[in-house]
Amino acid sequence: MHHPDQKYIDALLNNDRILLDELYRKFSGKIKWMVLKNNGTEAEAADIFQDALISIFHKARLHDFVLTCPLDAFLYLICKKKWLNELDKKKFNQVTTWEEDGFPISEDSFKLAEDFTFHEERLNLITEKLEELGTVCRQLLRLSWAGKPMEEVAQITGLTYGYARKKKSECMAQLIHLVKTSSRFNSLK
Incomplete structure (x- = not known):
């Protein structure tokens, strides 16, 4: 069964400006805070957030993606993984804090984010080798x-x-x- 936040996934697919504006207002601040607390800039936070949304859009468009957990928890985990990859590329070894307070992160959130990033990494490898x-x-x-x-x-x-x-x-x-x-x-x- 899909989560009520599925409306944001549908908004991405249908380019619904009103819901997309709501999505940015509601969720981008938490991602910005997470990136800034971990050696990032506002511009990098915006890039990570945008990149996560693009990844979700592609997944939803090609694979009938169904959100089964709150979007903020799912987005946070996707962005966290993407930011850790960025830090790894930059060779930052110090990560300040990964406080997940305020995020309703359930096992469903972790499973969905894990499956999503695993699938994305496999596609990236195939694309790279192609x-x-x-x-x-x-x-x-x-x-x-x-x-x-x-x-x-x-x-x-x-x-x-x-x-x-x-x-x-x-x-x-x-x-x-x-x-x-x-x-x-x-x-x-």
Whole structure:
């Protein structure tokens, strides 16, 4: 069963300006506070918040995402994970405080945020490894993942139907090999 805050996910999908303004007013301050308390700036807090919303939008658009916990707890956990990744990139070792007072963080919130970030990290790895493939492979895979029929994919790429199917299989095998041999693969299984 979805949470009443699902209306904000729907607002993201439908570009509902009124609800989106409410979402920013209601939730961005807590994220700003968390980032500022942990070696960040207001601009970085705004970027993290925006990035989290974009990630949620993409997930909801592609996978019928259903919110089963309060949005503030879910957003906080997503932003916290994204900010920790940023700090890691910057090599900040001191994290001041991760006080989660005022957030109704339940097991559902943790589970949903964990599943969400795990899925996002897997997609990032696949996207990263896709860029290591040749142009034809990238084009073939992206077109077929976009739901294009193989006849159309073959026509767009200028390949015969039979060769496009064969090449797609080879490209998938190559991508799977690159992903599985990545040092990050074991942590994402």
